[in-house]
Amino acid sequence: MKKLTLFILSIAFSASTLLAQNQLSQERLERYDNFLESEISNGKIPGAVALIYKDGEKAYEKAFGLSDIEAKTPMQNDQIFYIQSMTKPIATVALMMLYEEGKFFLTDPVENYIPEFKNLRVLQNPEDGKNGETEPAKQKITIAQILSHTAGFSHGLGSTQQEIDVREALYAQPHANIESRVKALASIPLIGQPGEQWHYSASPDIAARLVEIFSGQPFDQFLKERLLDPLGMKDTGYNLSDEQEKRMVALHGYSKEGKLIKMPNQTKTSGNTVFGGTHGLFSTAQDYSIFARMLLNGGEWNGKQYLSPKTIELMTQNHIEGLSYNPGYGFGLGFGLMVDLADADLLGSKGQYFWNGAYCTYFFIDPTENMVSFLMTQNSQYTSYYGDKMRQMVYQAIIE
Incomplete structure (x- = not known):
């Protein structure tokens, strides 16, 4: 039994050595x-x-x-x-450093800290843009969703009218600071329901603003x-x-x-x-x-x-x-x-x-x-x- 154990350990050691030798x-x-x-x-x-x-x-x-x-x-x-x-x-790392300090839960609604994200609306057709027909968001967006691009925001990089509206609001207009740009993002209806799609977005701007709120800097x-x-x-x-x-x-x-x-x-x-x-x-x-x-x-x-x-x-x-x-x-x-x-x-x-x-x-x-x-x-x-x-x-x- 002792010899078998040593044999198994020898094989395991040899395998780990081979893995470590990848170069x-x-x-x-x-x-x-x-x-x-x-x-x-x-x-x-x-x-x-x-x-x-x-x-x-x-x-x-x-x-x-x-x-x-x-x-x-x-x-x-x-x-x-x-x-x-x-x-x-x-x-994201900056915000997660504050998560480790107990400043928030990832499941927290963003509106708890930035009131502009209350009562968000979702466009029925993104082609119609910010003035199109909307419906209420089925759930409050969470901090986890803004970090995983699943909150329903867009980045303003696409060709739909909603993306064009985001591009205009975030990048074509002057903003004094990140607080201003985040408020502009909150003013545009979502491209989809929170948690129901992955869509590349400007939501990490919200993460930066949350760092300011939690840290006071x-x-x-x-x-x-x-x-x-x-x-x-x-x-x-x-x-x-x-x-x-x-x-x-x-x-x-x-x-x-x-x-x-x-x-x-x-x-x-x-x-x-x-x-x-x-x-x-x-x-x-x-x-x-x-x-x-x-x-x-x-x-x-x-x-x-x-x-x-x-x-x-x-x-x-x-x-x-x-x-x-x-x-x-x-x-x-x-x-x-x-x-x-x-x-x-x-x-x-x-x-x-x-x-x-x-x-x-x-x-x-x-x-x-x-x-x-x-x-x-x-x-x-x-x-x-x-x-x-x-x-x-x-x-x-x-x-x-």
């Missing part, structure tokens, strides 16, 4: 280099920064191409990007004091210094003829006062990697615990099971999730969580492989293509 092949990562260099030479993107950490070590970091195609400035590893919706995971100040500065994310924020602005990657896009160009309207890097949860942060690949590695490390970084591992476990559960979403994927609180590799038809790991930004910045966190990966460029015409390519190129490089 990134530098030879295979040259395929990643070749892909990015090809995209640059073909005029698809101006340049990019790619970064991977695996098993606590920096496994890959490279800058490709140019940060400004007009100035011919070479891309550097410490370039600053406007990360757009990669702000959303940071806003402006959202940017809370982030700086409680998350960004303690983590050492020195290049992340809503406004850039003169020195940081010099490292800002220019925004590019395509002309009507499909040629890569530097966009005439560049991202505003100073004087920003709307500290949103949907978008707004600037960051570097290295800075964002600290945030991601903290989560991968069970919420701890350099001896400081930012979130409990149990909170991260809750955030990375699929909160939209039964709702229509992309095949193979789910959504947690603030993150997209890989739930079924076969349905997704893409390399990865079950339990990987991730998100992207509208100017083509991408990241994922993979607890199974103990790995985080980032790919950042600045292109105004968003595509999920480069996020999928990052996964394909990174995962094909894993060997035993």
Whole structure:
């Protein structure tokens, strides 16, 4: 019996050793280099920064191409990007830090804290817009729903009149602060009943406003004091210094003829006062990697615990099971999730969580492989293509 036990333990140890030996092949990562260099030479993107950490070590970091195609400035590893919706995971973590302090329950109605969300109405036909026929919301929207995009809000990115109305109210009108923008969001009827669909939305702005209410601080100040500065994310924020602005990657896009160009309207890097949860942060690949590695490390970084591992476990559960979403994927609180590799038809790991930004910045966190990966460029015409390519190129490089 003793010999059998030792034999079983030996097998288990050997299996765990093999798993621990998974590593990134530098030879295979040259395929990643070749892909990015090809995209640059073909005029698809101006340049990019790619970064991977695996098993606590920096496994890959490279800058490709140019940060400004007009100035011919070479891309550097410490370039600053406007990360757009990669702000959303940071806003979610900030709110969940206050959840751990007992400030609220995820099941709490948002109207308990922001009265503008009382008596919400739902459009019978989103094509009719804000002046169309409505019906009462069947339930009060909850904090969990705003973090999982199931509350019935939209983002103003689509073509229905409701989305156009949201876009006009949130982004075409001047707002002094996030409180003003959140009130504007509350003024537009919902696109669907709370809890009955997943619809990508501006609801993380509500999360940012809730952080202000629960903490008594402006959202940017809370982030700086409680998350960004303690983590050492020195290049992340809503406004850039003169020195940081010099490292800002220019925004590019395509002309009507499909040629890569530097966009005439560049991202505003100073004087920003709307500290949103949907978008707004600037960051570097290295800075964002600290945030991601903290989560991968069970919420701890350099001896400081930012979130409990149990909170991260809750955030990375699929909160939209039964709702229509992309095949193979789910959504947690603030993150997209890989739930079924076969349905997704893409390399990865079950339990990987991730998100992207509208100017083509991408990241994922993979607890199974103990790995985080980032790919950042600045292109105004968003595509999920480069996020999928990052996964394909990174995962094909894993060997035993």
